[in-house]
Structure formats: structure tokens, C-alpha cells
Amino acid sequence: MDQGLSGKRVLLTGGSKGIGRVTALAFADAGATVVAGHRADDEDAQSLSRELKERGAGHRVVRADVTTRAGAETLASAATDALGGLDVLVNNVGVDGAAPFGEITEVEWHRVFEHNVTSAYLVTHAVLDLLGSGASVVNVGSSVAVRGRLNGVHYSASKTALTGFTRALAKDLGSRGIRVNLVAPGLTETEPGAGLPVPVADRIRAMTALGRLCGPEDVAGAVLFLSGDTSRYISGTTLNVDGGI
Template sequence: MEQKLSGKRVLVTGGTKGIGRATVLAFANAGADVVTCHHTEDEAAESLTRELKEIGGRHLVARTDVTDIQDVARLAERCREHLGGLEVLVNNVGVDGPVPFEGLTLDDWRHMFEHNVTATYLVTHAVLGLLADGSSVVNVGSSVALRGRANGVHYTASKAALIGFTRALCKEVGPRGIRVNTVAPGLTETEPGAGLPPAAVERIVGMTALGRICRPEDVAGAVLFLAGDTSRYISGATLNVDGGV
């Protein structure tokens, strides 16, 4: 059975780097038309625009602060103007930052939830009317939501909140045939060694059944699976992409 992603209209938040970029390019190469957004004008955004132009299709890279309700409303309007509607939403924006609980401030907590949970609410709420019946919403969470992580209580809690968001929302939009799922990656190598000391990487690899850390393309593959026809009866699920930790 084919995924039938060609011609799908897709919004991916945080699409210029790491998992988001791999996801945007995977959709574009599958024949989908993609709108994506980024917070800062930089070479990553410019190079993605060039790559999408080379692939061909109706693509748009827009600067957006997904924690700002007015900016998100403008992003939804740009999706309406550029694509006319959506069949896929990928909530990928998120932040991390190790902080021991003893030193965790209220500002740290709020910042984490604003980017990892509130942004998902704002974007999903803003584009709900643009999603066609039978659409797919995929939230990018983290496998730590299911096992916890030292020095990451705020991060773990925010990613666990996405699982609850997914489980509840799928019941509300299910009558329209809209599916909502979460992809939960393990440590992902968006830069050499995932930005960790070699000893830490070695320890994590030793815990992983497949003997390596996750790559952005691994996560993108799971996202496309949940967006496509072969997962048409999967909703409310959390799909671990952690190599068997």
C-alpha cells in the first residue's frame, strides 16, 4: 500500500534545522506541498528555501514565533493563501535545556512549556479549520516522557503533556476522520555527537538495542508513516523512535 503523500498540503513548524528540516525535505521529496516556519533569519532558513526550490512544488518558508498568538494567526492565514488548506500538521517546535530540579526556576519552567506545549496548542487551534476531513496531526515529543530524565523534570513533564494532548484531541476530531499521534524520538544527532561529551554518547549508545543514536531522517520516516495512508487507523498513539532504549 502506498503512502499517497503526493499533493498533500503540509505545515511543519520549526522546519529549518534537525528533525524539522529532515521532515520538510522528506515531504517535499514525496511530492507534498510544504509550508514551514522558523524563528530566526539565518543561513539554515535560506539554504532550506533553496533546496525546496530545487525540488519543486508549492513550498513556503516563513518566519514565525509560534509562541505568539498573533504571529500564529498570520501563519495560518499564509497557509490558507498559499495552499488553500491542509491535510497534515506536524508540530515540531520544541526546546530543551538540562537544569537540575534544585536550580529549576519558574522562568525555566514557563519557557519550556511555552515552547513545547503552548506552541502546539496555538498552532493546532489556529489551523483546525484549515484541516480537511481525514487529515493527520503529528506531534513531535520525546521518549523521555515515558521514562524520565535527570536534570530534565521540566522537559520531561512538557513532553508528557503532549501525550495527553494527543490522546484527548484525537477523540474530539476523530468524527471528522482526523488522526492525532505523537512521535517520541530518543536522543537525536542533529549535530555531531548530539552536542554531548563522547562519554555520554557512548553510554546512551550502550543502552540502545540498535547500537546508535537517532538521526533526524529516522524521525522523519516515522512522521511520514503517521501522515500517510498506511497508518489510516492509528490515532492517539505514541510511536517511540528510540532504537530500543
């Protein structure tokens, strides 16, 4: 079934690497026009720009620090100039954090929350007037929001906060015909073994019903589903993409 993504106008944050990169290219392959935000002006961002151009005109890669209001407004301005409005917003920016609770400093706590929660608030707030009836907001969280994670109190708490943000925002924007959902990946293999020691990666892989780690393309598929017409009556939900842990 066609998800009706051709011609959609998409803004995606954290687009130069991993899940964001694969998702941005998947939208372009589906016929959407993409503005992808990134933070560092590096080879990843430059190669994404080249790959998007190979898929057609109109795509744009924009440098902006979306943990700040100024950065979020820069991205919103770029989306206005390039797209004129938005059919899809994907809040994908996020960082990891691992430390025993007693070693989590206030600076580290704020770093994790600014990337994993505040960025979603700032960008969504900045583009609110660009979202029309039928638009979709998709937040990328984590399945640890439900389970918690050893040495990850700040990370787990931030992802749980994003789940609450999603459910409440769905109620706030529903009267405008705007849907808001969250994709919650399990451990995602953006590099072999997800960059973990082999025994750790093997243990997590064995916990999944499907016997493998999540891949960026698995997350991208869920994001595109929640952005398309076939999910038009789904809002306020969390779609777990964790292989059945």
C-alpha cells in the same frame, strides 16, 4: 507500499533545523507541498527555502514565533494563502532544558512549556478549520516522557503533557475523520554524538538495542508514515523512535 503523500498539503513548525528540516525536505521529496515555519531569519531558513524550491514550486518558508497567538495566526494565514487547506500538520517546535530541579526558575519553566506544549496548542487551534476529513496531526515529542530525565523535570513534564494533548485531541477530532498521533524520538544525533561528551553519547548508544543514536531521518520516516494513507486507522498513539532503549 505507497503512503499517498503526493499532492498532500503540509504545514510544519520548527522547519529550519534538525528534525524539522529533514522532515520538510522528505515531504517535498514525496511529492507534498510544504509550508515550513521558522523563528529566526538566518542562513538555515534561507537555505531551506532554496532547497525546497529545487524540489518544485509552491513550497514556502515563513517566519513566525509560534509560542504566541499572533505568530500562530501568521503561520495559519500563510498556509491558507499557499495551500488553501491542510492534509498534514506537524507540530515540531521544541526546546531542550537541563538543570537540577532546585535551579529551574519560573521563567525557564514557562520557556520550556511555551515551546514544547503551548506552541502545539496555538498552531493546531489556529489551523483547525483548515484540516479536513482524513487529515493527520503529528506532534513530535520525546521518549523521556515515559522515563523522565535527570536534571530535566521541566523538559520531561512538558513532553509528558504533549502526550496527553495528543491522546485527548485524537478523541476530540476523531468525529471529523482527523487523526492525531505523536512521534517520540530518543536522543537524536543532529550533530556528531548529539553534541554530548563522548562518554555520555557512548553510554546512551550502548543502551539502545540497535547500537546507535537516533538520526533526524529516522524521525522523519515515522512522521511521514503517520501522515500517510497506510496509517489511516492509527490515531491517539505514541510511536517510539528510540532504537529500543
